[in-house]
Amino acid sequence: MTMLDEKINEHFPGLVVRKDLVKIVKGNAIVPTYVLEYLLGQYCATSDEDSIRSGIETVKEILRKHYVHRNEAGLIKSVIREKGRHKVIDKIGVQLNDKDDVYEATFSNLGISKVLTDTDTIKKHPKLLVGGVWCICDIEYEPSEDKRVCPWLLQSLKPIQLSLFDYEGYLAARKQFTVDEWIDLLVQSIGFNPEMFGLRSKLLQLVRLIPFCERNYNLIELGPKGTGKSHIYSEFSPHGILISGGEVTVPKLFVNNSNGKLGLVGYWDAVAFDEFAGREKKPNKALVDIMKNYMANKTFSRGVETLGAEASMVFVGNTRHNVPYMLKHTDLFDELPAAYHDSAFLDRIHFYVPGWEVDIIRGEMFSSGYGFVVDYLAEILRSMRNHDYSQKYTEHFTLNSDISTRDRDAINKTFSGLMKILFPHEEAEKDEIEMILRFAIEGRKRVKDQLLRIDSTYAPVRFGYHDPGGDQQRMVKTLEEKQYPQHYYPDGKSPVEPESVAEADPQPEQPEEAGADKEQTPRECHLVVEENQKGISFDNLFGPYLKGATEIVITDAYIRKFHQARNLMEFLETVARNKTDDLEVEVKLITIEDDFTGDQQRNFLMSVQENIWNAGIRFSWEFDQEKTIHARHIIINNGWKIMLDRGLDIFQPFDGKDAFQLAVRQQHYRSCRAFEMTVVSTK
Known part of the structure; x- marks a missing residue:
């Protein structure tokens, strides 16, 4: 375990699980993450490896015996009939049969319906009436001579969600973490490895949680496919529901005027619309008008009566065009259906998550560290809806x-x-x-x-x-x-260009846009690049300062890992592009030897040395034996010194093994880490 994992287990014993266990136990069970983590929280909420192994087997056995696969529904029905009683894990919805004045349950995977449900169960768990809830329940089978009577009987029902938590204990434990540690804990709780994200990217992930802790919060996220936009709303919390944007109707979302039945907004904390984008879609105009009123005033009408609700609204969808194309030709809401591409509707949106900044999900981005059992965090967030900060x-x-x-x-x-x-x-x-x-x-x-x-x-x-x-x-x-x-x-x-107004983070002139023909003039400058910013490359950062250079000294303590050695090689490629063929350039690296992977580090540097030789670059390196260097800079004998607070390690992680990814071949398609660069003249 990492030091953070140890700290998490120390302050939240029994409330956290190792996040890679979900994949281990899931198998082919099509269940939300919070259902699996509910079970893992019962048997694997520990850091003891023996207990974890035993708990995994227990959870697997529970899923094997009690989770209902649709293709095995007939077998489970037979088990119930032969045993008389059996426990199942299934998604259950309930409807009122007003002709017989009874509540009847439908089991999604088991495929049985009209199972009588008592009124007390509905009063305790009203969400059963809208959208369905994952539950652990006991079912009995009692055949009757009356064919109109359903032989299936629901004896007990327990929704899969936390029933009790200590909020004051949660606050006391929070005080033991720094803000960076806490953010990493939350990112791990979502299931991601925080080392793969910068601070801004972490906040973009966490802002998706706001609809669960803030009443009537309206959020939209538009971006490329595969960035996990809908995951939070379908898998994370039993208090949120994800629906297809094309399937929703006024009665389903708000209220059915014919029977007075309240819709989704009356029962769920967050209602998310998946696949919301699509110009060809033609949503019901009445639905759009009611949504406008609800998003602005938290109310909607049922005939002459006005009702209120607290559900937050989330809209997620894919974009077909990149950001500069949308900005030049249309706008960032370009992909929305015409009925929603309306200023009155869009003005109700509280926050626009720039989905193009969120990386496409890759295998190495998932966490194997410890995070909250998501059901526990979901209950904490829900309780915070009563607070105002x-x-x-x-x-x-x-x-x-x-x-x-x-x-x-x-x-x-x-x-x-x-x-x-x-x-x-x-x-x-x-x-x-x-x-x-x-x-x-x-x-x-x-x-x-x-x-x-x-x-x-x-x-x-x-x-x-x-x-x-x-x-x-x-x-x-x-x-x-x-x-x-x-x-x-x-x-x-x-x-609104202000007069005599300062930006909190003043932006100097940026490097030329990738592909620009304009020749840059080298000059002293201070450059601030924000996290997730693109369009940055070594060519436009360093190229103007390398022309005419014959000696370059790079001081960077962190040229140790593969991606750092790759950055070094790419810098030398920039040197090669900015020299004449008949010129040789001496490049020396001063760095620190890694205590654990020194041999691998040497192999990387030797490979760089051997492969850059034909370009007329004589590369060498030395290790600082005192291990005292900290500042990172590049000194060039043509009169320039470039100071980099992150050294050459300015790019966020990307899949370097994917030969078809543009980020592998062209740096300006990569997302940057936040960094600053200062160039001064030494003449």
């Missing part, structure tokens, strides 16, 4: 006065949700609060900036904030605004 930033910061009430509400709700997730104990430093506030503002600004394109009646807004009593505003920009300024605004210039 939306004003926690006001003692440190004030939003700009021209931010409208609707924009302000959206920012506040996102801020409140992230505070609940990251700082439920309310002990956050000023810089941590500022980080969350900026993230919340950016998500709403992404919505509003696109509304300006769609509807010209919207007034431009200066999204920013300042210290109470301070005059200097700190402006917030979206990442795509910084990355594609030539496309972001139709006329190429922001309509």
